[in-house]
Amino acid sequence: MPVMLPTVLKNLFGGPATRLYPVTVREPFDNARGQITFNDDKCTLCGACALRCPADAISIDKEKKTLNFHPARCIVCEVCVLGCPSDAIDLGFKWRTPFYKKPLEVHEARGKKPRTPT
């Protein structure tokens, strides 16, 4: 019985180990993987992100010049962020909020491919 006594006293006089959720929210760390956001000004529709995505969450439509992203399929593995040659994808550290219906984000890409000097 005396073996557990220090833990019992620490728990009696210390605060609770849990947070009061809606009042105090846990802030994720800076290095955490949160959610993906696309920067429409830099995207050139090269398709490198869609090729690499393991969950098939990104698809490119070259006729309509749009990028379709399904956030519900995304596993936040960061492969698209590292593979984008124009740095058009950002990884934030805050987690997504829950949703009732699975959304589909349609982005109109406006970036221009850099001209290679001849």
Place this chain on the structure above:
Amino acid sequence: MATRTVVPFGPQHPVLPEPIQLRLTYEDEKVVEVTPVIGYGHRGIEKACELNEYAKNIYLCERVCGICSYQHSATVVEVMERLWPVELTPRINYLRTIWSEMARCHSHLLWLGLLADAFGFESMFMQFWRIREKVLDLLEQTTGHRVIQSVNIVGGVRRDIDEQQKKMIIDVLGVVRKDSQSLINTLTSDYTVKARTVGVGVITKEQAISLGCAGPTLRASGVSEDVRLTKYHAYGELNFEPIVETSGDCFARAVVRARELLQSIDLQLEALSKMPQGEIAVKVKGNPPANEAVMRTEAPRGELFYYAKGNGTRRLERMKIRTPTNANLPAVLVLLPGCQLADVPVNVLSIDPCISCTER
């Protein structure tokens, strides 16, 4: 004439982390027969690995199990690297070792909490999981996610541990070690814990070898076998000895895992102090060649075995996964007949069943 009753244990039971059904035949509170029914967690991962491009298999295979996820990730990446073979830098091996041991810490803390919950000691369950939160926060700060780390790529790792993070890891691990030690003292000396686990579910050394058990289940019966002795990753340069107990009952399995938890914290601190400088990723060119490779690592539950066969295209020909609970489940079928009703949860939990690993 004693009456026989068939009671289904599972698939949903508070003690089981994952679903499995055991149909137990009782004769007045003593178990007489066990029939397992498996298949609740089968997802067809081995077949899906043949349909994916090889680099995407990492994200698939690390989701085989949520508790031993890092060891699956490290093994699948290493087995694919052995197809070329790719020459890794020492820093990559040390980083993978540190994260492997961190994952082992969180897995053993989870299991110790579940064991306490299995016989009703809920306050110790909550204390163990409170310590586990600190280890999960460490994993999030160094790799990005708490449970599925996604930090390995073919040819290296994606994130590095810098000096500031190293100091933080050393401080947090010191606190974790002190807190775990005081709880482990309670676990090993409290008479209620001993009354429920000592002498319960004995596996002798010969039975353990003939049933093909792996990991702490084997080491608690007196066999000194650990895959880390084959010196993969950076284990050849660390001071490592397997932990062995001889009595073979549930108490011995709990003591082996508790001592492995403390040993794993020491291994991480040693690896952090010895880690050399270098690149964290190596360039890998081309498709996996037509070759076969095999990799064995020590997951928290035992020996994890991966086999990969490439055929020169972007997709692998075959991926075979043999998980440790696959080898430990027959031991449960031998332990249960003859035990009392109240000992069934403790016996099933003592091999650390990870059914989602078994039924990938």
